[in-house]
Amino acid sequence: MKRKPVSARLRNKWKTKVFAVVLVGFCISTVLLMEAQYRQIGASSSRFSLFDRKPKIAFLFLARNRLPLDLLWHEFFEGGNENRFSIYVHSRPGFLLNKLTTRSTYFLDRQVNNSIQIYWGEASMIQAEIILLQHALMDPSNERFAFLSDSCIPLYNFSYTYDYIMSTSTSFVDSFADTKEGRYNPKMDPVIPANHWRKGSQWVILTRKHAEIIVKDDVVFPMFQQHCQRKSLPEFWRDRPVPADNSKEHNCIPDEHYVATLLAQKGLEGELTRRSLTHTSWDISSSKGRERQGWHPVTYKLADATPMLVQSIKDIDNIYYETEYRREWCTSKGKPAPCFLFARKFTRPAAMRLLKMSALGVSKEGSSYSFMR
Structure with missing residues (x-):
């Protein structure tokens, strides 16, 4: 048997090595090309998804127990696209929104699971708002956060409301300088200087940026817990010690000051539309004393509910x-x-009278109502 010349064997080994290198290079190139195409497809899909996704408004309800106006709100949400809103409800601890406690499918199981007991005129109201924001921020699609009470009604249909809120990049926060003595507690200084002290309404609509600032706040809120408390009134003295001289107390209602003051403290008032989108009428004439004027909003009852009012x-x-x-x-x-x-x-x-009278632009069609502007 003849042996191949050494040069032939070397040539064959060289060819084998070249082939192996070419094969490995081809495989690597193929993998890199496939990865690049995959990334391009993924990026395109992501861009399409972001472009196609509608930002949502998170409706944050502060309720005592059940929502008495759930049917009215059901008709409001019926007129919208479910991909454009989400609902969160803070009720008393242990309360569940189920088929026994709400007649609207939109509110079923929408209560937060870590609610707290709220006391009017105390910082617990702010804590409840923070809890609602924490839950709503878990959904990255939520870009606006609207606080509503259990006695609020919508004045327009969902489409108009959505476009109005989303048409600006600002938050809607009722905010103005509070010059009345007795509300600002000097003990807040220097953490909260007097020139940053603001008053407003708790019924705000926030951008995601401002909602995150509130949730992360660990400076201003503790000062409110310590130094912002409502003035003692006789009807509350049974719940706390009778003050020696209540004329020297600071009459500070935390939820009327917190959001506006925090955002002023952060230098963000330029990012606000400084008004609330929720109308409240304050009852001054029925107050028994000057120090109590303006404390309670007017409650509209059946006889008050007319198209002229709306x-x-x-x-x-x-x-x-x-x-x-x-x-x-x-x-x-x-x-x-x-x-x-x-x-x-x-x-x-x-509210139900206004719904039936179409005073809110509601017309009855069949067995349900439809919101019209």
Whole structure:
């Protein structure tokens, strides 16, 4: 048997090595090409998904127990796309929204599972708001966060409400300088200086950025817990020691000051539309004493619920802030617009009467109602 020359054997080994290198290179190139194509497809899909996804409004309800106006809100949400809103409810601990406690499928099981007991005029109200925000922020699609009471009604249909809120990059926060003595507690200084002290309404609508700031706050909120408390009134003295001289107490209602003060403290007032979208009428004439004037909002009952009342609220197109000599003309998309999208406080009979009378632009079709602007 003849042996191959050494040169031939070397040539064959060289060819084998070259083939192996080429094969490995081809495999690596194929893998890299496939990975690049996969990334491109993934990026395109992601861009399409982000472009196609509609940002949502998180409706955050603060309720005592059940939602007495759930049927009215059901009709409101019926007129919207479920991909454009989410619902969260803070009720008393242990309360469940099930078929026995709500007649609307939109509210079933929408209660948060770590609610706390709320006491009016105390920091527990702020804690409840923070809990709602924590839950709502878990959904990355939620880009606006609207606080509502269990006595709020919508004044317009879902489409108009959604477009109004989403048409601006700002939060809607009622915020103005509070110059009345007795509300700001000097003990808050220097953490919260007096020039950052603001008053407003707790019924705010926040951008995601501002919602995250509130949830992460560990500086301003502790000061409110310590130094912002309501003034003792006789009807509450049974729950706490009788003050020696209640004229020296600071009358601070935490939820009326916290959000506006925190955002002012952060230097973010330029990112706000400084008004609330929820209308409230304050009852001054029925107050028994000057120190109690303006403490309680008007509650609209059955006899008050008329189309004229609703229209009078819709016709409001400006708000005057006396302490700042500032008149806020209401606009949407750069054009004059109604100031309010919601109103409170309405009893269930009053709200249902407005629904049946189509006073909110609601017309009955078959067995259900449909919201019309």
